[in-house]
Amino acid sequence: MLDLKALHENTRIDHKSYPFQLFQNRCREMKTEECILYLHWHEHFELIVMRQGSAQFHIDSRPYVAHAGEVIIIPGGALHVGYALEDGDVHYDSIVVNPALFHDFTHDPVHLKYVAPYLEGRVRFPVKPVEQDAICQGYYSLLNEAVEEMALQPPAYQLVVKSKLHALFTLLARTFMPLQLPDKTAGSYFPNRERFKQLIEQIEAEPTEKMSVTEAAGQVGLNTYHFCKMFKKLTGRTFVEYVNGCRMTIAEQLLQESSLTITEIAARVGCENANYFTKLYKQYKGMTPSQGRLK
Template sequence: MLVPNYIFNPNPTSLDIDTNFKENTEHGDSKFPVAIHYTSHDGTSLNAIHKHWHNEFEILIIVTGQVTVTIEENAIIATAGDIFFIPANQVHEANCFSNIPCSFFAIVFNPAFIESKQNDIITENFLSPFLNFPAQHIAYISKKEIFSTQFNHVLTKLIDSFALKEIGYELETKAWLLLFLKQIIAYKDYLFFLEIHQPDRHDISLTIKKTLNYIDQNYQSSISLQDISSNVGFSKEHFCRFFKKHFHMSFNAYLLHIRLKKAKNLLLFSDLKILDIAFAVGFESAAYFSTIFKREVGQTPKDFRDKPKVIDFI
């Protein structure tokens, strides 16, 4: 299997994820909506894959190390050779387990790429369930299963075809993707599916969306724990526990993350003065903004604007 970074699609960055965790990267293009990302992490990054969701299907293949993969709040510690199938619109993230270096492939493709133009038996019987009931088709293929070699064979062929880009590789890519889904259907009685059956899931989702919406509308001004907890109908103590459980960080840490993310965007893609950017993203002074930015990013706002050293990969 070929793995050099330059062969595959550039990784989206954290700037491509909005405040509702939606990834806005275009994977491939309208005529060939497929992307393959190869990512290698040294284990020190906070996230190997930042929490996000998108409208495409994703196949995640662990290449080296161990990775904690979390899909819709369900976490699995995966090892090299393990595979995940993540249908559209499912929130997921990943971290190198115990800060040990890890690497993985992410194959992301629009389901329209493999759908038929008309509602034939293939779409109706085999593809529609993946589209209509995505949470019931989140699949984990452990390398310990005997049949996992068949999945790995298909994906190795797919990745190599995409990398080599020989004549007709687009056709071959589509064929391998269809064959991968065929394997999932063939072994559905033996695969471990992360089916989501949480009676309060709808309420949790609404609270998360309400929290994110409040932050998105008010990050430019001062937000206290009392303000946001009252907005979602929780006590401060309960809100802190809820936020930590679902966002894996404190509310203040997340708010700072959002403000710095907005600041990075403005520094790179606007002509606003640094003073104006500081106020625009919720800091009370340019001096404090510069101090916090330097501490968190490792560069002053001016240096980042001129030549950013690092943009976090997802």
């Protein structure tokens, strides 16, 4: 079940001295193009390991397809969202890492030369490293070992995870640094993203609030045409489609977890017409609300 309220920057980190966290996402019985990761951002790196199924992630407006076994690296601050590419289960592990994890290395000249430029955002790892250099496939065993440590949490697992992740970042930096200028500031993939963050936070927090496309465009200082074009590029969905998707996810939760009638749930998610709600729910979830309640 997707949680629309656990999205904006306040990513859970259990141990502040070791700022990393594993989220094992298991999205079951998804429909093609159904959202598996709602649009959000945070200051941390995020490494996504696809375990089952296929998905398309939009990262600062650029689309990336990921199949089982593939890894995606999302830089800190990037807006990202994900959708299922086909019907069925979509499983992926998400490892969130704050650069502060490697604070101990700040006086190490080799770390400063190779790893720090990536941690500071002066250069960026490729989102899909293997597509740039096949040697990176061999590095992913470090990531899988780190995931296993985080999942099982044996004694001193924090130290093992820290060493595995630093080794991974170092090997990636050694591979890609010669192709990049160390003093080159990495430009934003989506330079307008800051203007969208407040709007997206509002949509995610209160998806049932009525807001027209014109009002949304006004919030980010764009005319309606350019807003619609940029929103679709950023999320892979129109503004209306995205808002409706958020609403139907809330409806799905209410159907399964509450005793409210379908008409009451329709009103809760901003649909005054129950027939229209049923049509929307079937469009986004592939079944009627009544079937969703029995799921």
